[in-house]
Amino acid sequence: MSVIVLVEHTGGIIKKKNFEAVQYAAQIAKKTATTLTAVVLGNATNAEMEGLGAYGAQKVLHVADTRLNDLHARAYCKALLAAAEKEKSKIIITLHDISGRTVAPRVAVQLKAGIVAGALSIPDLEKGFVIKKAVFSGKAFAYVNILSDVKVIMLMPNAFPAVKAEGKAVVEQLAVSFDEKDFGVKVKSIDKVTGEVSLADAELVVSGGRGMKGPENWGILEDLAKELGAATACSRPVADSHWRPHHEHVGQTGGTVRPNLYIAVGISGAIQHLAGVNGSKTIVVINKDPEAPFFKAANYGIVGDAMEVLPRLTAAVRKFKEQHK
Amino acid sequence: MKILVCISQVPDTSTKIVLKNNDTSVNGDGVTYIINPYDEWYALVRAIELKEKGIASDIHLITVGKANVEPVIRKALSLGGDEAIRIDADSNDAYETAGYIAAYAAQVGYDLILCGKESIDYNNGITGTMLAGMLDMDYIGFATDIQVEAGVAVVKREVEGGEETDQCNLPLVISCQKGIAEARIPNMRGIMAARTRPLKVVEPSKIAALTAILSYELPPAKAGIKMISPDDMDQLVDLLHTEARVI
Ligand SMILES: Cc1cc2nc3c(=O)[nH]c(=O)nc-3n(C[C@H](O)[C@H](O)[C@H](O)COP(=O)(O)OP(=O)(O)OC[C@H]3O[C@@H](n4cnc5c(N)ncnc54)[C@H](O)[C@@H]3O)c2cc1C
Numbered sequence: 001m002s003v004i005v006l007v008e009h010t011g012g013i014i015k016k017k018n019f020e021a022v023q024y025a026a027q028i029a030k031k032t033a034t035t036l037t038a039v040v041l042g043n044a045t046n047a048e049m050e051g052l053g054a055y056g057a058q059k060v061l062h063v064a065d066t067r068l069n070d071l072h073a074r075a076y077c078k079a080l081l082a083a084a085e086k087e088k089s090k091i092i093i094t095l096h097d098i099s100g101r102t103v104a105p106r107v108a109v110q111l112k113a114g115i116v117a118g119a120l121s122i123p124d125l126e127k128g129f130v131i132k133k134a135v136f137s138g139k140a141f142a143y144v145n146i147l148s149d150v151k152v153i154m155l156m157p158n159a160f161p162a163v164k165a166e167g168k169a170v171v172e173q174l175a176v177s178f179d180e181k182d183f184g185v186k187v188k189s190i191d192k193v194t195g196e197v198s199l200a201d202a203e204l205v206v207s208g209g210r211g212m213k214g215p216e217n218w219g220i221l222e223d224l225a226k227e228l229g230a231a232t233a234c235s236r237p238v239a240d241s242h243w244r245p246h247h248e249h250v251g252q253t254g255g256t257v258r259p260n261l262y263i264a265v266g267i268s269g270a271i272q273h274l275a276g277v278n279g280s281k282t283i284v285v286i287n288k289d290p291e292a293p294f295f296k297a298a299n300y301g302i303v304g305d306a307m308e309v310l311p312r313l314t315a316a317v318r319k320f321k322e323q324h325k
Numbered sequence: 326m327k328i329l330v331c332i333s334q335v336p337d338t339s340t341k342i343v344l345k346n347n348d349t350s351v352n353g354d355g356v357t358y359i360i361n362p363y364d365e366w367y368a369l370v371r372a373i374e375l376k377e378k379g380i381a382s383d384i385h386l387i388t389v390g391k392a393n394v395e396p397v398i399r400k401a402l403s404l405g406g407d408e409a410i411r412i413d414a415d416s417n418d419a420y421e422t423a424g425y426i427a428a429y430a431a432q433v434g435y436d437l438i439l440c441g442k443e444s445i446d447y448n449n450g451i452t453g454t455m456l457a458g459m460l461d462m463d464y465i466g467f468a469t470d471i472q473v474e475a476g477v478a479v480v481k482r483e484v485e486g487g488e489e490t491d492q493c494n495l496p497l498v499i500s501c502q503k504g505i506a507e508a509r510i511p512n513m514r515g516i517m518a519a520r521t522r523p524l525k526v527v528e529p530s531k532i533a534a535l536t537a538i539l540s541y542e543l544p545p546a547k548a549g550i551k552m553i554s555p556d557d558m559d560q561l562v563d564l565l566h567t568e569a570r571v572i
């Protein structure tokens with residue numbers, strides 16, 4: 001009757017958001033008086049898998065087929081179903097990210113399970129199986145009750161803390177027999193963005209708008225991002241004018257971010273922009289216009305010229321880091 | 326090649342969300358509805374481009390909704406598409422919605438099903454994957470480019486930390502996002518032509534929802550902004566460390 005949680009890794013490295021998912025799943029297992037089994041697909045070292053015990057997994061089921069290093073909707077679904085069957089699982093958890101969104105709904109269909117995408121809370125069992133999630137791009141929350149016997153939950157990254165404790169999970173191999181069809185989507189090439197902090201997972205984001213005036217001014221914004229260890233983002237007109245690459249565009253028609261800190265520089269704060277960033281825990285706005293709408297959504301505001309404020313802020317961060325070494 | 330484009334109607338982004346009935350539903354009075362941007366700008370426009378290039382023969386648009394969604398589906402038809410199907414049901418559950426669409430799609434048989442990355446009302450991003458599961462089709466999510474030739478699709482998609490180029494035989498379900506196509510504006514000819522294109526209303530198949538929304542909640546008001554002098558960035562860093570605890 002274990003709860004199962006899918007743990008992804010990129011090239012063998014397990015990212016923090018997966019530890020969040022394990023810990024979230026462990027709490028649900030505890031609440032429903034059962035244990036937690038993590039499912040790891042593709043190449044992964046024993047040490048890493050055992051390490052999931054520190055976040056609350058008692059057991060890891062490892063499907064070692066190396067073809068699973070790439071995301072394949074059918075094959076991932078089959079592997080998760082096999083794990084769910086082995087563990088007689090009624091609760092299946094993934095992250096609400098690219099892999100999770102590719103596989104969890106398919107698993108839900110097979111098991112006729114109700115699904116909550118973008119979960120923000122541990123299920124409340126008093127009125128059923130009720131989970132909180134954001135709707136209308138963060139303008140409201142909904143409390144969703146899962147009515148089916150089997151439940152699938154996709155946890156929003158960066159919504160639940162991952163605190164490391166002691167513990168080692170027991171690793172067991174799980175054999176799943178795949179066929180040709182499970183790998184119908186052939187990967188021809190992969191273009192990894194390396195070296196930068198990936199935007200969707202970033203805990204700190206520095207973002208620039210049209211107020212940055214032109215691509216030649218992005219150096220001072222990148223300096224701040226580097227000093228903070230932050231990812232960079234931008235508003236839509238900035239990407240449309242090719243000042244910045246398209247994957248940096250956030251908002252209603254671009255990416256969604258939920259970092260701990262979002263620093264918006266020279267962005268007016270149009271509703272379509274806010275739709276992609278208003279899940280951020282803390283928002284700092286730097287704008288020369290005190291009437292800019294973004295100030296209404298901000299925790300900290302600085303009225304000033306980005307060209308002057310940015311280098312000062314970078315220097316202040318550097319000084320802070322020196323003092324807190 | 327037959328393409329089905331899934332179109333959902335959503336409140337315009339600038340809508341202020343107001344709750345009613347003891348916070349159990351969202352007040353629809355005075356709300357302006359639009360085509361979900363991912364469905365319109367990316368999925369539908371790319372389908373139209375594939376038809377213009379002679380690669381697609383038929384484009385069908387499908388929506389699950391009551392009669393009040395018709396203006397939005399008409400607007401979608403004015404951009405392009407040969408016919409529209411409205412499944413006459415009000416669904417808030419992805420399993421139910423996808424089930425209706427899958428039942429219709431299975432009857433007609435489509436080579437390519439396009440949907441948006443997510444609908445901006447319930448922000449699920451799961452309907453496309455569910456459709457693929459229900460129809461036992463392959464699925465590629467978060468696509469940024471779609472090329473089709475001789476029954477084979479070459480699709481670029483976002484993956485963890487980068488981009489991947491995939492190849493897959495049709496039939497296929499793809500969820501679309503930015504990059505796939507540029508936005509279009511309907512012209513007078515399209516608007517006139519859309520009036521004569523068929524809008525079929527189909528009774529829903531029998532499917533029970535697997536989830537129910539019990540209530541809604543509005544986010545707490547921001548606790549007031551703290552203004553900081555542009556000359557005192559040390560104060561900002563200090564507050565980010567000691568008060569916000571984010572660095
Ligand atoms: C359907 C739809 C979807 C959209 N989707 C998105 C989306 O996903 N993401 C998105 O971002 N937008 C989106 N938009 C566009 C959005 O409405 C705004 O037009 C856009 O966000 C504005 O970008 P901006 O703030 O960079 O530019 P502007 O609105 O031009 O604002 C520039 C700001 O910089 C400030 N400024 C100027 N100079 C300086 C300086 N030297 N120092 C400091 N501040 C300065 C100005 O005071 C101003 O507030 C969408 C629009 C529509 C209609």
Ligand SMILES: Nc1ncnc2c1ncn2[C@@H]1O[C@H](COP(=O)(O)O)[C@@H](O)[C@H]1O
Nearest residue numbers: 331333389440441443444449450451452
């Ligand atoms: N009611 C609906 N009718 C038709 N298509 C829909 C409907 N709801 C969602 N979709 C499609 O599924 C995609 C993802 O929606 P969702 O899973 O609700 O976020 C949307 O971009 C649409 O293409």
